Amino acid sequence: MSRTLTVAEMALREISRRRGVLILLALLPLAFYYSRRGEAYWQSVRFVSLGIGWTLSTAALFAGSAARAVEPRLRLSGYATHQLYLGRLAALWTVGLALIVPYFLLIRFDLDNVRHGPVALILLLTVAVAAPFGLALSALLPRELEGMLVLLTVVAMQMLLNPDKAVAHALPFWFTREIGVYAIEHDAGTDHVLRGLIHASITLTLFLTLVAVSSSLRLRRRPHISVA
Amino acid sequence: MRGVLDLCVLGALARGESYGYEIAQRLEAGGLGSIAGGTLYPALLRLERLGLVVTDWRAGEGGPARKYYRLSPEGTATLKAAAADWAVFVGNVNAMMEVP
Amino acid sequence: MTVDDWLAAFAAELRRRRVEPAGLVAEAAAHLRDSGRAPLQVFGPPTAYAVSLVDSLRGATTELRRPPSGEPRLAAVRIVKRYGRSTVLDGVDLSVHAGEVVAIIGANGSGKSTMLRICAGLLTPDSGHVRIRGTIGYCPQEGGTADFLTPDEHYVLIGAGRGEPREQARERGRTAAATLDWPRSSGSPVARHLSGGTRQKLNLVLAGLGDPDVLLLDEPYQGFDNGSYLDFWQQVWRWRDAGKAVVVVTHRLAELDRADAVLDLTPRSPR
Numbered sequence: 051m052s053r054t055l056t057v058a059e060m061a062l063r064e065i066s067r068r069r070g071v072l073i074l075l076a077l078l079p080l081a082f083y084y085s086r087r088g089e090a091y092w093q094s095v096r097f098v099s100l101g102i103g104w105t106l107s108t109a110a111l112f113a114g115s116a117a118r119a120v121e122p123r124l125r126l127s128g129y130a131t132h133q134l135y136l137g138r139l140a141a142l143w144t145v146g147l148a149l150i151v152p153y154f155l156l157i158r159f160d161l162d163n164v165r166h167g168p169v170a171l172i173l174l175l176t177v178a179v180a181a182p183f184g185l186a187l188s189a190l191l192p193r194e195l196e197g198m199l200v201l202l203t204v205v206a207m208q209m210l211l212n213p214d215k216a217v218a219h220a221l222p223f224w225f226t227r228e229i230g231v232y233a234i235e236h237d238a239g240t241d242h243v244l245r246g247l248i249h250a251s252i253t254l255t256l257f258l259t260l261v262a263v264s265s266s267l268r269l270r271r272r273p274h275i276s277v278a
Numbered sequence: 279m280r281g282v283l284d285l286c287v288l289g290a291l292a293r294g295e296s297y298g299y300e301i302a303q304r305l306e307a308g309g310l311g312s313i314a315g316g317t318l319y320p321a322l323l324r325l326e327r328l329g330l331v332v333t334d335w336r337a338g339e340g341g342p343a344r345k346y347y348r349l350s351p352e353g354t355a356t357l358k359a360a361a362a363d364w365a366v367f368v369g370n371v372n373a374m375m376e377v378p
Numbered sequence: 379m380t381v382d383d384w385l386a387a388f389a390a391e392l393r394r395r396r397v398e399p400a401g402l403v404a405e406a407a408a409h410l411r412d413s414g415r416a417p418l419q420v421f422g423p424p425t426a427y428a429v430s431l432v433d434s435l436r437g438a439t440t441e442l443r444r445p446p447s448g449e450p451r452l453a454a455v456r457i458v459k460r461y462g463r464s465t466v467l468d469g470v471d472l473s474v475h476a477g478e479v480v481a482i483i484g485a486n487g488s489g490k491s492t493m494l495r496i497c498a499g500l501l502t503p504d505s506g507h508v509r510i511r512g513t514i515g516y517c518p519q520e521g522g523t524a525d526f527l528t529p530d531e532h533y534v535l536i537g538a539g540r541g542e543p544r545e546q547a548r549e550r551g552r553t554a555a556a557t558l559d560w561p562r563s564s565g566s567p568v569a570r571h572l573s574g575g576t577r578q579k580l581n582l583v584l585a586g587l588g589d590p591d592v593l594l595l596d597e598p599y600q601g602f603d604n605g606s607y608l609d610f611w612q613q614v615w616r617w618r619d620a621g622k623a624v625v626v627v628t629h630r631l632a633e634l635d636r637a638d639a640v641l642d643l644t645p646r647s648p649r
Contacts, residue, residue, distance in 0.1 A: 056538040064526040067568060119521040120535075122500050126514050127539030127588060275499040278511045298405055299412035315409050316421040316430065319402075323434035335401075345405050 053129055057137025058144070061113060065145055071112060075105045075149055083156070092234040095164060097209075098153060099172050099226045103180040104205045106146050110184025111197040113138060118188075121269060131269045135261050139181055146177030168233035168243060172226050175250040182257035183222055189264035222257070225249040284321050285364070286310060288349065288357040291331060295348035298322065322347060330356055381410055384417035384424050391428035394605070395612060396557065402431060436615050449511060450475045451623035452592050454497055457506035459489065466492055467503070472641055474592070474623040479614060479636070482627045484643030490627040491519060493643065494594050497625065512591025517598040519627075522581045525570040529555065529580050532569070533587065540588040547587070554583045557616075558609050574601035582610065586617065593617055593624045611636065 065071065082101030086093040121134055150173040157169050187197040204221060211218040213227045229246035232238045290296070290304040298319060305313050325331045330353035337343045349357065379387075385403055392399035406427075410417055421427040450473040459467040466489040474480045482490050495501040497508055498516040516522075523532060530548050537547025558579045569577055582598045599610045615636070617624050626637070 053538055056535060060524070060527060060531055060535045063531060064524060067526040116525060120524050122498075123516065123522050123536065123584065124539055126498065126516055127536045128541070129539045272499050272502045274496070274503055274506065275508045275510065277514075278509070297408070299409045302409075302413075314420060314422070315406070315413070316427050319405065319409075320430045320434040323431060327435065342404065342408055342411075344408055345401065 054133045054137040054140070057124075057129070057134055058140040061117075061138045061141035062144060064116065065109060065113060065141065068109075068112070071105075071109050075109060075145070078105050079149075079153060083153070087160075091161060092164070094161065095157060095169055095172065095233060096226055096230045098157070099176045099230075100205060100208055100223060102146070102149060102153065102173065103176045103183075103223045103226070104201060106142065106149065106177060106180035107184035107187070107201050108198065109145065110142050110181045111188045111194060111201065113142060114185045114188025115194050115197070125269050131266050132262065134269070135185065135265045138185065139261070142181035142185070143177060146181060150174065150177055163236075165233045168229050171243070172229050172233065172246075175225060175229070175246070175254075176223065179222055179225075179250060179253050179257065182254065182261050186257045186260040186264070189261055189268070219249065222253045225253070283313070283317065284325060285357065285360045287318070287321050287325060288330060288353055288360070291347055291349050292354070292357055295346050297344045297346050301347065325353070329353075379416075379418060381407075381417055384421075388421075388424035388428055391425045392432070395428065395432045395608070397428075397432055397435065436619065448475065450509075451511045452497060452625065453509040454493075455506055455508075457493065457496055457508070458504045459492055459496065459501075460504050467496075467643070468645075469506070470641070470643065472497070472625070474625055474639075476591070476621045476623055477618055478638045479618045479624045479626065480639045480641060481637035482625060482641045482643060483629060486629075488643040488645065490643055491596050493641075494596050494625065494627055498594050510592055513588065515585040515588070515590035515593045517582050517585035517593075517595045519596045519598065519600065520578075522584065523569045523577060526568050528566040528568050529572075529583075530566055532580060532584055536584050536587050542588065551583055551587060554586055555579065557613060558582065559606055575603060575606060578602065579606065582613070586613075591622055593622055595625065596627045597629065 079098050079101030083094050083098040086097050117134070117138060124134060125131065154166075154170055154173055157164070158166055184197070184201075187200055188194070191197045191200070204223075207218075208221050208223050208227075211221070213224060218224055225246035228242050228249065232240060232242040232246075286305060286308070287301060290301050290308070293304070296304065298315070301322070302313050302315070302318050305318075322331070326333055326347070329350055331347045332350045333345055333347050335343050336346050385407055388406060389399040389403050392402060406417075406421065410420060413420055417424070452472065452474040454470065454472040457467050457470045457472075458465070466487075470489075470493060472480065472482075472493070482493060484490050492501065494516075496503050496506075497510075498514055499508070500516070524535075527535070529551065533547045533551025534544050537544070537550070542550070560576070560579060569580060572580065578598055578601050582595070585593060585595065585598070595614070599607050602610060614624055614626060618638075
């Protein structure tokens with residue numbers, strides 16, 4: 051447990067020193083929020099959560115790529131693979147949680163006619179999914195550039211695709227729109243929340259599995275070595 | 279030459295403990311020619327590292343302290359064995375070189 | 379060169395090589411007094427003499443050395459590795475005992491780094507196996523350090539893997555770095571702000587943390603100045619004298635006579 055915490059601590063230190071990433075994390079969702087704040091204010095909730103999802107995934111992508119250089123050495127030093135990716139996830143989730151607090155407060159005091167409970171749920175689930183999403187991309191794609199392009203595409207699709215289309219369901223943050231319906235529309239039913247929760251759980255499980263499997267493969271104990 | 283020098287230094291010390299400069303003089307007197315300090319002290323350090331000689335520092339009368347070397351039990355044993363081998367070797371070489 | 383100048387240069391070179399100069403300088407001074415001759419005649423140049431003394435102290439000579447005994451700490455048998463159609467390693471054997479230094483040489487592309495990564499367990503060969511007795515420390519040619527962490531944080535992170543408490547891990551790391559002539563700078567910069575050579579020293583220190591039994595070093599001296607390069611080999615011999623098995627990939631052949639064995643991966647025939 052303490053090894054995982056050490057990995058998490060060092061990952062947090064690393065992120066806190068990447069000023070560019072921190073500024074993006076802080077301000078980009080704000081830009082997204084205000085882009086809809088005028089006429090279509092109810093879309094602000096969805097856009098801000100997409101913004102948070104995008105920047106946190108990006109932070110996770112870069113954290114995962116940077117970790118690649120050190121992970122073989124950490125394995126040789128005695129870390130188990132799961133301690134490495136769980137520690138990194140814990141750090142990213144911590145950053146995400148710290149990020150959504152001010153944004154939740156912003157929505158709480160800025161938008162009156164939305165249900166704030168579901169808003170909080172949307173933000174929490176976005177953080178939960180975004181971190182493993184970014185890490186999975188860093189594990190599957192060799193360079194950050196490809197990962198960034200995928201993230202761009204995903205965010206663009208989330209905004210442009212009609213959420214009722216079947217293919218939109220395949221997007222990782224579809225649940226933000228779904229739960230958002232319940233948050234914004236007064237006569238919506240709670241089945242939206244349920245559907246959103248199921249989607250988020252599936253997406254979360256999928257990305258966590260991808261991270262676990264790819265890390266375990268990459269850092270596995272090779273069969274040709276016997277250590278006495 | 280290095281290996282032979284080491285053994286000759288051991289031999290020089292068999293006659294009693296001594297310090298650097300005096301060991302060089304003993305070797306020269308023994309017919310080995312003048313051994314430069316640059317060659318002698320590395321040999322002495324080697325022998326000390328291998329445990330064949332032991333050393334201690336003695337304050338000189340009115341002069342600076344000197345490092346004295348003497349044979350350790352292992353050093354004496356090594357010298358005896360090497361001397362025996364050398365005698366056999368020399369005997370064989372002499373026999374080879376005799377003009378029939 | 380006056381006697382005092384010679385002795386001063388001699389002492390400086392000894393200190394440079396982390397040897398306490400007092401006794402050796404006193405002995406040389408006494409000898410010069412007794413013989414009455416010029417130091418250059420008696421001992422030669424002060425730096426060369428210091429080197430030969432340090433060699434004798436550290437046991438880099440090949441005579442009178444005990445041959446390696448017992449089971450090897452690293453035994454690689456018939457390693458084969460192919461990339462596409464070219465065979466990079468064609469049935470290579472390597473065995474290294476405790477207290478031995480083996481140098482791996484060969485032209486660029488001859489598979490030196492590949493061999494080391496296979497021995498470290500980071501790459502799977504197409505056939506062959508590797509037996510290791512003990513723990514492994516690996517120093518890649520580049521990478522291996524985190525851009526945004528300070529050296530101290532590296533020590534804590536690596537040390538935690540071996541279960542070392544923080545303060546101890548920091549102490550060990552700093553001590554090891556000092557033997558590599560770590561530049562004294564104010565504050566603790568993150569790794570990406572270190573110069574290339576200093577960052578590689580960190581890499582080397584991290585490889586040795588936790589006292590591994592086998593050290594696999596892939597030309598880790600990139601960016602080292604001459605003095606640091608010498609410090610690097612001093613560290614390699616210190617590790618050897620401490621009973622570790624050390625493998626060094628190198629293309630600088632001047633050091634080969636310091637290694638106990640050499641593995642030459644240059645292909646004998648064109649592939």
